[in-house]
Amino acid sequence: MSIAVVNKNAKRGSTVKPEPESAASSGLSGAKVAPRDRIVSTACELFRQHGIRGIGVDAIAEAASTNKMTLYRHFGSKDDLICETLRVTSEKSGAMWADIETRFPDDAKAQLGAWVAALSECLQREPSGCDIANAAVELKEADHPAHAVIENFKILQRGKLTDLCRRTGTEEPETLADTLLLLLEGARVSRQASGLEGPAQCFQRACRNTLHAFGVGVR
Amino acid sequence: MSIAVVNKNAKRGSTVKPEPESAASSGLSGAKVAPRDRIVSTACELFRQHGIRGIGVDAIAEAASTNKMTLYRHFGSKDDLICETLRVTSEKSGAMWADIETRFPDDAKAQLGAWVAALSECLQREPSGCDIANAAVELKEADHPAHAVIENFKILQRGKLTDLCRRTGTEEPETLADTLLLLLEGARVSRQASGLEGPAQCFQRACRNTLHAFGVGVR
DNA sequence: ATGACGTGTTACTTACCGGTAACATACCAA
DNA sequence: TTGGTATGTTACCGGTAAGTAACACGTCAT
Structure with missing residues (x-):
């Protein structure tokens, strides 16, 4: 099953701080977007790109410049995030x-x-x-x-x-x-x-x- | 991720022979359908019911009254089966x-x-x-x-x-x-x-x- | 009988993924 | 300062999935 390698239980490569505001792929410049909002917009994008079943929560969190725990603090489950x-x-x-x-x-x-x-x-x-x-x-x-x-x-x-x-x-x-x-x-x-x-x-x-x-x- | 429980690495419950020809959900009665054909028609059905990503090869093989090995002997991969x-x-x-x-x-x-x-x-x-x-x-x-x-x-x-x-x-x-x-x-x-x-x-x-x-x- | 061939069975490897625990850190308000 | 709150980090668990190895069994043609 040639699943696109997108997930692999995220392990950030670098130890440096990821620039407090990298805008997380959301066009807004220095708007200081809250983690929750970054997660939602990133999830929208990735679900569209890879399909809902084709992307893991870990990859979503990483792409949103945060981590799985924060994601789960805002959304009790992946299903919750999907609904949101x-x-x-x-x-x-x-x-x-x-x-x-x-x-x-x-x-x-x-x-x-x-x-x-x-x-x-x-x-x-x-x-x-x-x-x-x-x-x-x-x-x-x-x-x-x-x-x-x-x-x-x-x-x-x-x-x-x-x-x-x-x-x-x-x-x-x-x-x-x-x-x-x-x-x-x-x-x-x-x-x-x-x-x-x-x-x-x-x-x-x-x-x-x-x-x-x-x-x-x-x- | 409320995934429907359909797969769990199939373990046939019974030891009895599953009736040499159970017609494998394909309407044909005593036509002695070959394993390969049973697999294909079963896969069609299950892909439709659960989605391609939502069903595993093991469950497909079991539903087709055969096993994963036979499936992989006919189709080199799940992707092959999907194409077929x-x-x-x-x-x-x-x-x-x-x-x-x-x-x-x-x-x-x-x-x-x-x-x-x-x-x-x-x-x-x-x-x-x-x-x-x-x-x-x-x-x-x-x-x-x-x-x-x-x-x-x-x-x-x-x-x-x-x-x-x-x-x-x-x-x-x-x-x-x-x-x-x-x-x-x-x-x-x-x-x-x-x-x-x-x-x-x-x-x-x-x-x-x-x-x-x-x-x-x-x- | 003797193979060859298709099939069944079990067990295994590797990998991913959803979800949780425990602890550390930063920041903000009183 | 103090303490609460949101966040980051690491490590882990349990389950499931794709794909493979090795062996056993039956059948059918020669």
Whole structure:
């Protein structure tokens, strides 16, 4: 099983102090990010890169410039940490929604167009698919606590999008919203399996076609 | 890390012979399935149930009514076995295509309709998404041999579908095919994360709408 | 009978990984 | 100063996983 060597029970090579603030891969410069936050953001990144099962807590802690004990003081278990990263990811998505709403207040059609554009752009940038959906694929144990977070996010996302579609005045807003969600999830998973030149490349066009078919001409 | 207890270095509980032919979960009755084939079909099943990283070779061998040594005599490594299961899954998909073609010879529109219907039915039946796409999500190591199999399958599938769309006489057959693929992948991943009542439920309707929009009225 | 061949069995090695214990250190507030 | 709190360090435990070695057994063709 060619498992990528990422873990090996971290043993810091150097004895020197690792520069009190090395910003821990999080873009913020001298913001003095607390260990807990470094751990969460690092975990997000590494889970995305290696998969949830593909990275160990030790490696996460080390990459966050801290250690396993501190990690376990903040999160009782790896599962807890997983749930937290999913929650943070959900919140990021919520921020995107808020941003769209402030940019195009009271203009449902423009908001829907912005949603497609934002996700399309995100699709170009992020090589990995939807972290939440990926977690659902990886965590098959039916009783895993992450499933609650996943379900919650999916319901919220679907509700918001359906609502937005409804505000455009289209008939069958539910079908429109679900169709767009299928295209989105499909594009994200397809991007992982087939790259950017695969079916994912037509995500934006497919969305526009769909919107047009539902009588929601954008722009 | 609440890992489902499935492996624990298999130790057969009974000493009695396990009935020379217990059919190893493969429907065939007294067909005397060879160990190799039992292993492959069992692995397909268990990978789907627990994920590729979630099940060990020992558990697979035991579930196939054989043992790890025999498994390793047929497949040099777990990675080899993974590739083989993906190849088998690809072939099953190929069989579906052949079936559709024989049922509606020289009728591209009917074939496309049958494709949607078949996948939709498969979506109802199989709780887990596309095994190939799931493998792509789980195996993040860029150099994993399975990626060649995955890519090959995806290219083949896309080619076949694009060809079929082209034969319906529609303009932009590539866009139609890619849109349908996005809907399919999306439905499969959404079914895992949100269940059957989620966005996946509108897969068939979304496909019909798309076909209609591309001037390919089915039925 | 005699091999060869596929298979079963047991035991082992190596390695990783989640999680914990015990102790040391730094910093901040009263 | 004192003491609490968050953090760092090291070492360890138990479990599981991939992969291998050595040997025993059955079957089938010659």
